[in-house]
Amino acid sequence: MAARSRTTTPTLVLPLRSDEHVVAVRKMVREKALALKLSLVDQTKLVTASSELARNTIKYGGGGDVFVAELSDGAGHGIQFMFIDEGPGIENVSKALEDGYTSGGGLGLGLGGSKRLVDEFDIYTRFGEGTAVTISKWKR
Numbered sequence: 001m002a003a004r005s006r007t008t009t010p011t012l013v014l015p016l017r018s019d020e021h022v023v024a025v026r027k028m029v030r031e032k033a034l035a036l037k038l039s040l041v042d043q044t045k046l047v048t049a050s051s052e053l054a055r056n057t058i059k060y061g062g063g064g065d066v067f068v069a070e071l072s073d074g075a076g077h078g079i080q081f082m083f084i085d086e087g088p089g090i091e092n093v094s095k096a097l098e099d100g101y102t103s104g105g106g107l108g109l110g111l112g113g114s115k116r117l118v119d120e121f122d123i124y125t126r127f128g129e130g131t132a133v134t135i136s137k138w139k140r
Contacts, residue, residue: 005074012068016057016083025054025066032068032079036139046079046137049114053083053133056110061085061131071136078119078138086130093123 014028015021029050033043050066057064064085071078090096097112111133115121120136 007072008080009070009072010067011070014066014068015063016054016066016085017063018058022051022054022058026051028068029081033137036077036079036137038137038139042137045117046135049117049135050081052110052114053081053135056133057083057085057131061087064130071138076138076140078136080120080134080136082132082134084130084132089127089129089131090123090125091127093125097123 012028014025016025026047029047030043033046038046054066057066062085064083064087067082067084069080069082071080097115099112111123114133114135118135119138120134122134123131124133125131
């Protein structure tokens with residue numbers, strides 16, 4: 001079966017430098033989820049995952065940006081968020097995705113939990129150079 005053609009339309013970039021920026025990201029994600037007509041459960045999942053990744057970008061990456069894009073693949077529409085920092089990177093991604101692992105004294109549910117809450121999750125990191133985490137949620 002041939003892969004569906006996918007279009008990505010960039011719509012917004014927001015800074016992630018402070019707690020106020022996390023609040024702004026949560027608000028924007030909720031608005032985008034509503035516009036996409038996601039269920040209340042899917043809205044909550046997306047806001048939760050985005051909030052966690054925004055906090056990680058600030059806490060572990062020293063700040064960064066979130067890039068927002070609308071998605072379409074012929075079968076449905078979606079929204080994508082890419083959290084990018086130029087921090088120290090993640091030394092061991094597999095370990096960082098495990099529940100209970102933390103490098104900062106938290107509960108260790110951030111990356112793995114975020115991954116479970118969305119339809120698509122991708123992480124790219126170079127130790128010493130930074131991290132990019134991309135998440136997507138679809139309305140089919």
